[in-house]
Amino acid sequence: MDRQVIHTEQELIEWLKGAGDTLSLDTETTDLKYYQLECLGISLCDGKRACYIVLGDKDGQVGLVDYLRHRSVCRGRCVAFHNAPFDLKVLHKLGIEPPENVICTMTAAHLLDEEGDKGLKDLAIRYLHVPEDQVKHYEEVVTKGVNSTEFYDYAMNDAIWTWQLWQVFKPLLEEQGLSNLFYNIEMPFQFVLRDLEINGVQIDQPALVTARESLRKELMQACLDTWEAGGIKYDVALLGELIPEINLNSPKQLVEFIQTRLGVRLTPEEDGGYSVDKSVLESLKDRHPFFGKLLYYRSVEKLANSFFEKLPECIDGDGRIRCHFNNTVTVTGRLSSSDPNMQQLPKKGTALANVRALIIAPPGKVLVGGDWSGQELRVLAEVSRDLTMIDAFIRGQDVHLTLANGFMDLGINEKLLYESHPQFQEIRKKYKDQRDKCKTINFGIPYGKTAYGFALDWNVTEAEAQAEIDKYFSKFPRIQEAIQGCTRRVKSRGFVANLFGRRRRFKHLSKRAFRQAFNFLIQGASADMFKLGAVAVRKLFLAHEEWGGKIILAVHDEIVTEVNEQYRDVVMKDMKYALEHCVSLCVPVVCDIGWGHNYADCK
DNA sequence: GGCTGCGAGACTCG
């Protein structure tokens, strides 16, 4: 492969003259986070030649970046990246127009092997058979300097391997029936991922500081109360720090304390150890005041340390938090979020400290959020084609109560099953236990929950729980058939494919694998549905620039956006339509839309 | 004696 290091505009013009309409592109940057990153250079490969455009070099940079801005290398081309959202972010930061057609080899690798390594170097060794000793790592090369021959070669290798991987992956995607998922769902979605990481969420910093202060006091008080309730003594160290006899954060010390000092016997786990988690403490609440105090201490400790103490460290200079959304971690196709994880912000805070209320709309804007109503249950209806379930959804009835009515022979008049019926609330209250039981089954089924698990929940024998499940399946036979069919496919082919062709593969057959397989059909299809919905919302925002719409959060079945206040109503109407029509199922797709000046109120 | 890495346990979310 011909290699060239480019320092001037003229060299770049010459190089691009010989390039076709497909390129691979990789960027070298000083940081991974959007707000602070600077681009050192860009490497390109056209299959025959590779080049590295030096941007970190002051003499070259101005002219080259200007040229790249005005005569974008991407325009009219299909560009392959390894981890497209990252390089798209870098191009955005440089003000360079992105390509319309994007290829992401990292996503392709994930679709082809959801559990395998996704790193470019690992893939080059595995698929391109590059000898391991020829694969250099960033930390190793950067010590030679970012303007060394070694660094330039390293950068060009990344573009070359990306190109070559794409040549390998393209036919494999086709062979495995993954092309539609790749080209029509995942690739458009790369831009949503880019936008999410560029946009971030606006934080109410003064409110965060105030809440953190009150939470610190609350935590101290909760700690003292718990010590007092348990008769735990403490010393005062030189700097005023309190040193207790036992550490409330240590499960090991707690077990010892509860059994010997409080004299409360704990029930051993199957492995012989003892758990002191929430459910255990709840069950002991009446035995000693210590347990209630400890539960409260734990809730405040979690809120304070995991959220109110951590979030301030994540705020960028412009008052926004930009977390990382990873599209190639989960085996089901869901996104994961980290640094910080914005998908696990507590729904309930305390009166003094509600994390979600700290995510605010900037002046002149509001937050508009949409989430699918009963998404996984509707996908279950689609996957199983169970007629009772489909019927209930089409009629717009309360699905849990309708199903409970069906399988427990409650004899409720069908008209009363509609949420709109004046007597609905009364009926729902009357049959609350039956409805709750059915809801547990409805949610448990996609997880492959067993009689053993239900028995624990309901405090009945395993045989009794099994009888309930049998009755459920006899009333809704298609659901059982769907599960059995899924198990058969895992056994015969070693994988299952969801509604969109996404695959989950299994190396070993086990009960656990069968549960995971069926859950994948539901969770995985819901994840792909989310991606389609998010792409539809992004398109809507591009078509209506005046709305000032930004997608700021993605939480599995929920999408949160920031829009200009005066367009709130039209955004809500159009976004609802887009989310409800991004896929077509045998049951209606229903989306709840809400708005607020902060995330907590956005419902 | 202090630092680092890792697994366990607990908790957050959908």
Added chain:
DNA sequence: TCACGAGTCTCGCAGCC
């Protein structure tokens, strides 16, 4: 063996300098 999919915090221990 017993409910799927994630990330992060703290503790406690092993290994290292």
